[in-house]
Amino acid sequence: MERIDRALSKLTNNTEFQNRYENLKHEVLNEKEIRHFLNENSTRITGEMVEKGLSKLYEFSSQSKNCDKCPNLQGCINFLEGYHPKLILQGNAIALNYEPCPQKIMDDEKRRHQKLIQSLYVPKDILSATLEDFIMTGSEGSRMEAVNKATTFVEQFVPGAKQKGLYLYGSFGVGKTYLLGAIANELAKKQISSLIVYVPDFLREIKASISDNTLNEKIEITKKAHVLMLDDIGAEAMSSWARDEVLGPILQFRMLENLPTFFTSNFNFDGLQTHLTVSQRGEREEVKAARIMERIKYLAEPLQLGGENRRL
Numbered sequence: 285m286e287r288i289d290r291a292l293s294k295l296t297n298n299t300e301f302q303n304r305y306e307n308l309k310h311e312v313l314n315e316k317e318i319r320h321f322l323n324e325n326s327t328r329i330t331g332e333m334v335e336k337g338l339s340k341l342y343e344f345s346s347q348s349k350n351c352d353k354c355p356n357l358q359g360c361i362n363f364l365e366g367y368h369p370k371l372i373l374q375g376n377a378i379a380l381n382y383e384p385c386p387q388k389i390m391d392d393e394k395r396r397h398q399k400l401i402q403s404l405y406v407p408k409d410i411l412s413a414t415l416e417d418f419i420m421t422g423s424e425g426s427r428m429e430a431v432n433k434a435t436t437f438v439e440q441f442v443p444g445a446k447q448k449g450l451y452l453y454g455s456f457g458v459g460k461t462y463l464l465g466a467i468a469n470e471l472a473k474k475q476i477s478s479l480i481v482y483v484p485d486f487l488r489e490i491k492a493s494i495s496d497n498t499l500n501e502k503i504e505i506t507k508k509a510h511v512l513m514l515d516d517i518g519a520e521a522m523s524s525w526a527r528d529e530v531l532g533p534i535l536q537f538r539m540l541e542n543l544p545t546f547f548t549s550n551f552n553f554d555g556l557q558t559h560l561t562v563s564q565r566g567e568r569e570e571v572k573a574a575r576i577m578e579r580i581k582y583l584a585e586p587l588q589l590g591g592e593n594r595r596l
Contacts, residue, residue, distance in 0.1 A: 312341050317349065321371045328373060337378030344369045350386055357387040366391070405485035406461070406515065413465030426454075426590040430463060433587060438470040441544070443510065449546040451553070451584035457593035460548035464513045467546065471511060479509035484520045490530050503530060507537040513546040518556045524563045528572055535579035545583040553577060553586055 312318060313334070318341055322329055334341075347362045347369050354360045362368060366388030369380045384392070415431055433450060441447060452460040468478040486506075493499040506512060512534075522531070538545050549556055560573035 308342070309338060312338065312345050315345050318345060318371070325373060329378070333376060333378055340378050340380050341371075344371055344380060348385070354385075354387065357391050360385070360387070404480070404489075405482035406465070406480045410461055410465035410480070412469070413462045414469060415466045418459060418463055418466050426588055427459070430587055430589055433585070434463065434467045434470070437544070438467065438474065441471065441474070441476060441511075443476075444542060446542045447544050449511075449513075449544045449584040451547045451549070451580065451586045452589050453549045453552050453556075453586065454589035454591075455593060456550065458589045458591045460589055461515050463589070464515060464546055464548060468511070468513065476510060478511040478513060479506065480513040480515060481506065482515045483517045487520075487522065487526045487530065490526070503534060507534050508541075509543070511544045511546070512538065513548075515548050516550075517547050518549045518551045518559045521562075521564050522560060524565075524567075524569060524572070527560055527576060532576060532579070535576065535583065539579050539582050547580065547584055552588070553581065556580070 313322070322334070343363075348354045348360065349368050351360075351368070354362075357366055360366055362382075362385075364382050366385055367382040368385040370383055372379050372381045415434065418427070419431055430450070430452065437447065437449070452463060454460060464480055468480060471478050490499060490502060493502055535545070537543075551559055557573050557577045560576055561568055561570050563569055
């Protein structure tokens with residue numbers, strides 16, 4: 285122990301060490317943010333506190349603040365990735381409190397945003413769609429009308445209030461599904477969750493769910509989505525069972541609970557009703573098809589989307 289004490293004493297008495305220490309101290313204490321902190325708390329901070337807290341002040345000066353030394357979150361240089369230091373007084377001592385940095389806040393917000401948009405069988409690019417990009421793909425009157433109606437829906441959305449969605453119909457590749465994704469992203473900015481479902485694959489999975497006892501669970505999730513978007517309804521022949529026991533109850537529940545529902549289709553209302561009328565067995569079931577259409581018309585306003593096929 286005596287030898288360690290002597291070594292430390294010798295080190296601290298070393299002129300070169302003292303000079304380096306004083307230079308470092310001078311550099312740290314003259315850093316703008318540190319100087320501001322010391323001046324702001326000058327009535328509480330003593331010289332002894334500064335000496336004892338110099339290591340904390342140095343730690344503060346060496347870390348990135350407001351991401352000034354970090355290219356991105358993955359390239360964060362700080363001790364705690366995504367957190368930057370804030371000088372505080374803790375009793376009679378200078379201390380540090382680490383808070384989320386701007387990059388981490390943005391990254392966390394992006395993750396929360398992504399979690400608000402659930403999807404089933406929908407291409408990934410749809411989940412990053414924006415109204416701005418949709419507008420850039422064409423300026424036809426119907427497209428601008430669709431954007432205006434979508435914007436109005438998002439701005440006026442109030443959970444629980446009756447508010448119609450949109451029934452977007454038109455030719456292949458005009459951007460119907462893309463617009464659903466853009467609306468979902470606008471809703472996510474307001475912390476409103478949505479579920480986008482590609483109907484043909486959803487119905488196939490629902491049929492397969494009978495064997496693994498998850499049928500009711502999947503239907504319940506779809507029924508109760510805050511905002512439901514049914515993509516490409518009528519794209520394939522629908523069995524009487526899928527129409528009456530799956531689609532019907534989902535739409536009925538959403539009607540009663542005033543839950544907004546959007547649709548896309550290649551058919552207008554009349555065309556979809558004809559499509560739903562003929563069962564897979566070739567039977568005409570006009571009353572049952574009309575019942576489904578009644579619910580769709582209650583839930584959504586029809587809007588034809590024009591333009592050229594942008595998939596080509």
